Amino acid sequence: MIKKVEMLISQRRIIALDTVELTLKNKYISQTARPGQFLHILVEGHSLRRPLSIASINKVAETITVLFKINGPGTKKLSEYKNGMYLDVLGPNGNGFQIEEHDNTILLIGGGIGVPPMYFLGKHLVEQGKKVISILGFQSAGHVFYEDEFEALGRTIIVTNDGSYGEKGFVTDALRLVEDFDCYYTCGPLPMLKAVTAKLNDCSGYISLEERMGCGVGACFACVIPTNDHFGYKKICKDGPVFHSKEVSL
Structure with a gap:
């Protein structure tokens, strides 16, 4: 159930170029959030909340970690918040990742700020005894984050657009380095998701969509995506942000 909480x-950290990590404390959300869900955060001076994917939770410490990239006045303002301040938050929002019991080897594909929800999911999969392989895409070496954290989960391949770190190219270029897997999960910019789903068209997979939102709870139609069954649209904030790769039309 979504709640409005403070x-x-x-803790606030700059972990990569223009990338901020916030560790937030709240008992309810730390106990109920699932991989793939997000928080809808109100930023002072801005009418629309910012949806931020959950990167991890600590049920014992009652904390939730989120990451965001500074790419506009709203996120710039949020980056200026200090330790000890409070945020007005709705959460946990949306539907999380569906995990099939029979899938044993899982491929995670994250691009940019789509990497954090992959980490939350990866930790959860490893706790369930699954084997995790990760492909993480960034613009350049300065944008890379959470490499050690993913390495602790399993084999991790870093890709940068300019080749300044890891493999050069896009996450789809690194798919040649991965052999067998049972299912894939991916989150990142829409062009990346289109490329990944096209490349892995014959594989079972789930996508998590990054999208600007209005209400964040399904009351408006600011974040819709057409379905592949020709029967209408899905609301990303309420029906998603996670969908089966064949469910929606990118």
């Missing part, structure tokens, strides 16, 4: 900022 969340204490217990």
